Amino acid sequence: MMDINKHNTHILHRFEYHAPVTVTEAVKLLKELGSEATILAGGTDLIVKMKDGSERPRHIVNIKQIPGLRGVNETPEGLWIGALTKISELENSRVIKEKLPVLYEAVRVIGSVQVRNLASVGGNICNASPAADSAIAFLALDAVAHITGPDGDRKVPFGEFFTGPGRTVIKEGELLTGISVPRDVYGWKGYWVRVARASMDIATISLAATAKMDGGVVKEIRLAWGTVAPTPMRTDNVEDYLRGKKLEQNIIEKAASLAASSIKPRDSGRSTGPYKRKVAKGFIHEALTRFAEA
Amino acid sequence: MKITINVNGKQQRFDVEPNTLLLNLIRDEMSLTGTKYGCGIGECGACTVLLDGDAVLACMMLAVDADGHRVDTVEGLSDGNKLHPIQQAYLDEGAVQCGFCTPGFIMSTKALLDKNPNPNEAEIREYLNGNICRCTGYVNIVKAVQCAAVKMKE
Ligand SMILES: Cc1cc2nc3c(=O)[nH]c(=O)nc-3n(C[C@H](O)[C@H](O)[C@H](O)COP(=O)(O)OP(=O)(O)OC[C@H]3O[C@@H](n4cnc5c(N)ncnc54)[C@H](O)[C@@H]3O)c2cc1C
């Protein structure tokens, strides 16, 4: 939380302003300006950082005028979500609510109504906070990030997208154009939970869990965590352990313990490792108990 | 930069710097001081205005991003001296004390009731989650929203 008394939050520093209207134009600008340029989408992360002085870009490249980067569309492969799509549009999408419950649950609690009306999904991801709520859900859903840059387009699975707190694989000159979610994960059960000190505060620890069940047996499962490591992370070993198993009490207990020892929290001012491990155990317990029902 | 914004139903032209925040344009250039500057970092909702009907935070937006759009502020609600039913309900229910948060609450309430004319208490509280009041304790604010919902249907 910034110390607002030390800063003037009423004004922004002067910057050179650019508003490209095509992806090609944006890429060209970003490449030319290099490290002096910062992309502006909804601004709910960037403007706060500019106000508290932690970011002071010389050039702002506002990408909101670029058409075609906004919307939730079904494709033969699954769902395509443009990077500029507002969080509120994800919340109101019928297909997300019906087919991807874990994503729906994650986005509907981001910030407030006003924040969700401004914030873009691309910004939530590219800001690369280990707590970013939509990012945790996308990681669980085997989503893929679509990036365009001077060398053309590339696709990066979410598991490889984050490289550290505030850092992603996106290089100078590149931008995120969208996110795709494979059809394979449609209709899986979803469970999403986070603990924060207060509502609207960033998560202290969160879990996005989604599973394909057959009776009480786990066919497939994905477990993605927020704020238990420098980046959003999956616990593959717990997923492997659970695959093919019937969710009986002893299996659930074992999976919960395994998860608690697999996450990688660090002691920080916000909360402590041992606390997070205990909470993680509880989260897995709750998620699997729900998946076992009906 | 030259921009055009429909402010409370009237097209208006402005010449702004790229670093001008929408909130400063509204308060300083338009002289519409109903919209308040609270925290300045997105957390209190005092600066809530409607952008094409959606509640947003004017302290977090560049003025240039409102170019070509419609912005509604609390000043646009009343019909001359006749208060809008939402404004009247906030007064009637004692949902205003110091009043600093009130314009933001009223604009969020407008957005809510335009989308959902019959919200229950849980829906009201969830929708107004981004507006903070240090004085009233929210009970009367919820009542005011319920009362406004009834009046607006009449
Ligand atoms: C009061 C408040 C509450 C909040 N609560 C939550 C919460 O509960 N959960 C949560 O996860 N977040 C929360 N946030 C953080 C923020 O709202 C989200 O992360 C939001 O989705 C960011 O999107 P944006 O479009 O506003 O990003 P911006 O601020 O515009 O950009 C964020 C970063 O991403 C980069 N960027 C943006 N788009 C692209 C792109 N297409 N390609 C490459 N880089 C890009 C920008 O350069 C910048 O570094 C909150 C913020 C506020 C102010």
Ligand code: FES
């Ligand atoms: S002043 Fe904008 S949210 Fe507080």
Ligand code: FES
């Ligand atoms: S009436 Fe004073 S802050 Fe709400």
